[in-house]
Amino acid sequence: xxxxxxxxxxxxxxxxxxxxxxxxxxxxxxxxxxxxxxxxxxxxxxxxxxxxxxxxxxxxxxxxxxxxxxxxxxxxxxxxxxxxxxxxxxxxxxxxxxxxxxxxxxxxxxxxxxxxxxxxxxxxxxxxxxxxxxxxxxxxxxxxxxxxxxxxxxxxxxxxxxxxxxxxxxxxx
Amino acid sequence: xxxxxxxxxxxxxxxxxxxxxxxxxxxxxxxxxxxxxxxxxxxxxxxxxxxxxxxxxxxxxxxxxxxxxxxxxxxxxxxxxxxxxxxxxxxxxxxxxxxxxxxxxxxxxxxxxxxxxxxxxxxxxxxxxxxxxxxxxxxxxxxxxxxxxxxxxxxxxxxxxxxxxxxxxxxxxxxxxxxxxxxxxxxxxxxxxxxxxxxxxxxxxxxxxxxxxxxxxxxxxxxxxxxxxxxxxxxxxxxxxxxxxxxxxxxxxxxxxxxxxx
Numbered sequence: 471x472x473x474x475x476x477x478x479x480x481x482x483x484x485x486x487x488x489x490x491x492x493x494x495x496x497x498x499x500x501x502x503x504x505x506x507x508x509x510x511x512x513x514x515x516x517x518x519x520x521x522x523x524x525x526x527x528x529x530x531x532x533x534x535x536x537x538x539x540x541x542x543x544x545x546x547x548x549x550x551x552x553x554x555x556x557x558x559x560x561x562x563x564x565x566x567x568x569x570x571x572x573x574x575x576x577x578x579x580x581x582x583x584x585x586x587x588x589x590x591x592x593x594x595x596x597x598x599x600x601x602x603x604x605x606x607x608x609x610x611x612x613x614x615x616x617x618x619x620x621x622x623x624x625x626x627x628x629x630x631x632x633x634x635x636x637x638x639x640x641x642x643x
Numbered sequence: 644x645x646x647x648x649x650x651x652x653x654x655x656x657x658x659x660x661x662x663x664x665x666x667x668x669x670x671x672x673x674x675x676x677x678x679x680x681x682x683x684x685x686x687x688x689x690x691x692x693x694x695x696x697x698x699x700x701x702x703x704x705x706x707x708x709x710x711x712x713x714x715x716x717x718x719x720x721x722x723x724x725x726x727x728x729x730x731x732x733x734x735x736x737x738x739x740x741x742x743x744x745x746x747x748x749x750x751x752x753x754x755x756x757x758x759x760x761x762x763x764x765x766x767x768x769x770x771x772x773x774x775x776x777x778x779x780x781x782x783x784x785x786x787x788x789x790x791x792x793x794x795x796x797x798x799x800x801x802x803x804x805x806x807x808x809x810x811x812x813x814x815x816x817x818x819x820x821x822x823x824x825x826x827x828x829x830x831x832x833x834x835x836x837x838x839x840x841x842x843x844x845x846x847x848x849x850x851x852x853x854x855x856x857x858x859x860x861x862x863x864x865x866x867x868x869x870x871x872x873x874x875x876x877x878x879x880x881x882x883x884x885x886x887x888x889x890x891x892x893x894x895x896x897x898x899x900x901x902x903x904x905x
Binding site: 497 | 736781844890900901905
């Protein structure tokens with residue numbers, strides 16, 4: 471019996487450690503790949519909830535900085551950030567705000583409408599139908615904000631809610 | 644001679660301090676020609692006294708002392724080091740004053756949970772060491788009871804009390820230049836102090852904190868106490884600690900890195 475335990479325990483440990491190390495290595499590789507991928511605005515295809523058509527990177531205005539906001543309507547921090555952006559929306563006229571959510575279009579519409587952001591000319595509201603956002607931009611809590619300058623190079627990434635002053639500071643860089 | 648040694652060892656199975664037979668054997672072995680026996684007896688007596696001394700320490704009192712020190716450290720950290728200013732500086736770039744205030748109030752409201760959890764965390768840490776060594780004792784055929792391993796783990800815990808003392812002294816000396824990140828990541832005499840934190844991936848911070856002098860001293864203390872209980876050499880005891888607690892710690896670190904990266 472003791473002989474069996476002497477074999478089983480080290481074997482289980484070895485397999486367990488091996489699995490976790492392998493998965494950790496895979497995750498690190500993926501994180502590094504994504505970090506490289508998002509250095510500039512990556513290619514994406516999401517559904518524009520206003521036009522009900524696919525929206526791609528090529529449709530963005532090439533001379534304006536871009537603010538990507540990944541959100542969920544049930545997230546209190548997302549609500550707070552949307553509210554703050556809506557209060558200061560005139561300060562964002564020089565930028566494009568791309569808001570993306572995995573929820574159903576009706577829910578997204580209602581949420582964005584609540585903060586008077588639905589019909590803003592510089593606000594694009596997208597639906598991530600096939601859960602592609604995290605494959606492109608990496609694991610993101612709600613809300614996550616990516617700020618790209620007018621050369622479409624990543625200036626800053628924020629995880630969690632962000633105050634308007636910080637968004638504007640990096641958008642104006 | 645063989646029978647004589649067996650008699651000596653038999654006498655040590657009982658409490659040695661006032662064992663008449665052992666004392667008699669010790670006196671008779673001082674006669675010329677019995678030098679070898681004399682030194683052997685002295686060695687056995689010292690080992691038995693060490694074991695007896697270790698066994699005599701009141702474990703409840705000792706654990707209570709360790710717990711009290713941990714409470715004291717936590718109070719000093721929360722009240723004098725983790726001030727509101729530290730949070731405003733750390734979170735001020737991203738969050739508004741009002742939101743930081745809300746976080747601080749929430750943190751103060753629930754801070755009692757950390758105090759309640761502290762004894763359990765300490766007990767878990769000691770149990771982890773105990774279980775690693777007990778599992779190892781099955782594999783390596785070390786005849787030490789679970790309660791003795793637990794005693795060894797509790798007694799060795801004092802090393803981390805010293806680590807905390809030095810950490811707090813250092814933080815208080817540098818109180819004017821503290822940041823939240825520094826308070827969270829600093830560990831005295833560890834690998835993490837030789838790198839720039841911003842350049843270290845999140846999943847490597849904890850492993851780098853663990854590589855420190857106090858951890859090594861902890862291993863040495865465990866090995867020394869195991870040597871007392873097993874009468875094996877220090878090298879063998881240290882090897883036992885490395886291949887039981889050491890492996891367990893490695894598994895724990897890999898698990899933490901795995902969870903943090905996910």
